[in-house]
Amino acid sequence: MRFKFEIGCVLVLLAAFIFTQSGINRFYYFAGFAILQYVMISTAWNILGGYGGYINFGTAGFLGVGSYTAVAMIEFYSAGIVEQIIVAGIIAGVIGLSIGFFTLRLKGVYFAIATLALAIVLETFVNNWDYVGGAAGVSILPPRTPELLGIAIVDRKGGAIFNNNKEFLFFLMAFLAILSVWVARTIEKGKLGRGLNAIKDNEEAAECMGVPTLRLKLTATVISGALMGMAGAVFPSYLTFVDPPTAFNLEFAINSLAMPMIGGTFTWIGPVVGSILLGTVQQVAIVTISSELNLLIIGVLLVFFVTVAPQGIVGWFMKKNK
Amino acid sequence: MEFTELLLNALLAGIMLGGFFAALAIGLSICFGLLDTVNIAHPTIIVGAAFCTFLLNDVFGIDPIIAGILITPLFFILGLGIYSLYYQFFEKQSAEALRGLAFFFGLLFIAEVVMIMTFGVDHRLVSAPYIGNSYTAVLAGMEFAIPYRLLAAFVVASAMAIGLQLYLNKSFFGRATSAVHQDMMALSLMGVDPVMVKRVAFALGLSTCGLAGALMIIVIPIEPAVGRFFIGNVFAIVVLGGLGSISGTLIAAFILGIAESVVSTFFGPSWAPAVSFAILLGVLAFKPTGLFGSGDTR
Numbered sequence: 001m002r003f004k005f006e007i008g009c010v011l012v013l014l015a016a017f018i019f020t021q022s023g024i025n026r027f028y029y030f031a032g033f034a035i036l037q038y039v040m041i042s043t044a045w046n047i048l049g050g051y052g053g054y055i056n057f058g059t060a061g062f063l064g065v066g067s068y069t070a071v072a073m074i075e076f077y078s079a080g081i082v083e084q085i086i087v088a089g090i091i092a093g094v095i096g097l098s099i100g101f102f103t104l105r106l107k108g109v110y111f112a113i114a115t116l117a118l119a120i121v122l123e124t125f126v127n128n129w130d131y132v133g134g135a136a137g138v139s140i141l142p143p144r145t146p147e148l149l150g151i152a153i154v155d156r157k158g159g160a161i162f163n164n165n166k167e168f169l170f171f172l173m174a175f176l177a178i179l180s181v182w183v184a185r186t187i188e189k190g191k192l193g194r195g196l197n198a199i200k201d202n203e204e205a206a207e208c209m210g211v212p213t214l215r216l217k218l219t220a221t222v223i224s225g226a227l228m229g230m231a232g233a234v235f236p237s238y239l240t241f242v243d244p245p246t247a248f249n250l251e252f253a254i255n256s257l258a259m260p261m262i263g264g265t266f267t268w269i270g271p272v273v274g275s276i277l278l279g280t281v282q283q284v285a286i287v288t289i290s291s292e293l294n295l296l297i298i299g300v301l302l303v304f305f306v307t308v309a310p311q312g313i314v315g316w317f318m319k320k321n322k
Numbered sequence: 323m324e325f326t327e328l329l330l331n332a333l334l335a336g337i338m339l340g341g342f343f344a345a346l347a348i349g350l351s352i353c354f355g356l357l358d359t360v361n362i363a364h365p366t367i368i369v370g371a372a373f374c375t376f377l378l379n380d381v382f383g384i385d386p387i388i389a390g391i392l393i394t395p396l397f398f399i400l401g402l403g404i405y406s407l408y409y410q411f412f413e414k415q416s417a418e419a420l421r422g423l424a425f426f427f428g429l430l431f432i433a434e435v436v437m438i439m440t441f442g443v444d445h446r447l448v449s450a451p452y453i454g455n456s457y458t459a460v461l462a463g464m465e466f467a468i469p470y471r472l473l474a475a476f477v478v479a480s481a482m483a484i485g486l487q488l489y490l491n492k493s494f495f496g497r498a499t500s501a502v503h504q505d506m507m508a509l510s511l512m513g514v515d516p517v518m519v520k521r522v523a524f525a526l527g528l529s530t531c532g533l534a535g536a537l538m539i540i541v542i543p544i545e546p547a548v549g550r551f552f553i554g555n556v557f558a559i560v561v562l563g564g565l566g567s568i569s570g571t572l573i574a575a576f577i578l579g580i581a582e583s584v585v586s587t588f589f590g591p592s593w594a595p596a597v598s599f600a601i602l603l604g605v606l607a608f609k610p611t612g613l614f615g616s617g618d619t620r
């Protein structure tokens with residue numbers, strides 16, 4: 001069947017919608033939201049890191065930019081969530097473009113180091129920017145009865161699609177996550193993905209064969225950064241409070257790198273598998289043990305997979321089936 | 323006169339700070355510049371050394387600088403271990419260099435979490451007679467103040483840098499390290515095992531973490547995650563100095579130290595982290611070989 005994947009996407013989205021209507025324990029929304037967010041972030045990371053082989057350590061920076069773009073827009077004219085997501089995506093994309101422009105001509109390590117430093121410097125800027133709360137953080141009041149294209153989305157008293165803002169944001173996150181997976185898969189099957197793969201295998205050879213390496217790398221960086229920014233834009237509305245240490249948490253950086261590496265970086269399903277597995281383990285670990293130990297688990301798993309099983313879980317299964 | 327006095331004091335503090343930065347970056351300059359192992363966990367390992375210094379100082383009352391010298395062999399051995407792992411899994415299989423980067427990133431997190439679980443997230447300090455006081459002098463109607471802690475860091479770091487520079491330039495082993503950087507094949511044809519040379523050179527680079535950690539806890543109070551904030555600094559220094567050039571690293575450290583100190587004085591310390599990033603990006607954009615480097619950056 002031709003649209004098997006697309007039909008699957010719609011079915012998953014439908015399942016997410018039914019989930020929001022089921023009135024289940026709040027904790028599952030929380031855990032589910034975190035996992036969906038990681039599906040989106042790690043898929044975005046994998047577009048450049050997995051297909052092109054250029055490691056981005058600055059996931060936290062791109063997410064933070066997205067979050068604070070949303071905060072600034074709320075402060076400025078109480079923008080709607082859709083506008084926030086779009087503008088956050090554009091700004092994060094532009095940041096990806098500019099840092100890529102400076103460093104993507106060089107060896108991959110320079111890009112990696114620059115992105116890591118970027119996350120820290122962006123945090124510095126926000127710390128010094130009082131309009132969005134500065135170092136103290138800022139509280140966001142979500143609109144009571146938001147509308148989209150004239151349709152009431154959320155109303156506590158009933159009568160709208162969702163009874164609760166959190167349910168709506170959960171659904172929105174599911175939509176964005178599925179959108180990112182679709183984007184990543186489309187890239188993978190297309191010309192961009194093949195070019196990126198050629199760059200990963202041997203950049204000089206690719207260049208000699210006429211692959212426009214810099215342009216492809218920049219395109220991938222912009223798409224990947226924009227998706228990360230969009231994921232970050234949902235954050236303030238969901239948490240109703242953001243401060244720089246939360247928005248620029250380095251935990252995002254290691255997760256977005258570890259999840260694709262553990263799942264498998266060469267295909268779109270790798271990051272999805274990795275983030276669902278690792279995300280679930282983390283949600284359980286945070287509740288039952290401690291959040292420090294949770295970070296330790298990711299670190300050890302990352303080192304284990306990078307050294308012993310670089311093809312990831314998906315690659316391992318594919319090898320077995322051959 | 324006020325402005326000149328402020329500026330001169332900022333310059334003076336910047337030179338001292340530059341010495342401290344040199345101590346942080348010099349080991350990385352060997353690992354990254356000469357051996358191409360991009361050890362982004364370097365600053366975090368320095369924080370680990372700072373905690374070791376804290377323990378020795380807190381429990382046995384040992385002077386932090388002596389403690390730093392005492393723990394140096396420990397970090398040499400750690401370096402041998404890390405490089406053996408790195409070689410086994412990445413270099414030997416000629417895996418993508420970037421996987422090695424992910425490996426070091428994982429190490430960074432493991433080290434940080436282990437420190438958080440052992441020491442908690444409180445800030446730690448050491449005590450020594452030279453910490454807390456300043457040397458003050460009045461010259462041409464202007465008052466100058468140098469905190470002794472920065473002065474101690476400056477002196478020790480300079481001694482360490484000069485020692486390393488001499489060792490790398492004069493000794494057989496140091497020359498072998500430069501040779502392995504230039505042409506591994508030629509070195510093995512001369513009957514020297516390049517892997518052994520690289521392993522020892524990496525361990526040498528990592529052993530600088532011992533003293534650098536001691537200096538770090540002398541200069542600032544530390545907590546497990548403080549290493550992150552130095553990643554930008556150390557890489558800016560190594561790249562600005564030019565890969566593989568120890569003297570370049572030293573000069574770059576002073577440039578960054580002065581720049582940070584001036585920016586902190588006139589714009590507030592919260593802007594200091596932006597300085598190293600601006601320098602890093604600027605160098606990568608306009609002169610990726612650094613000031614004194616001849617390395618291959620593509």
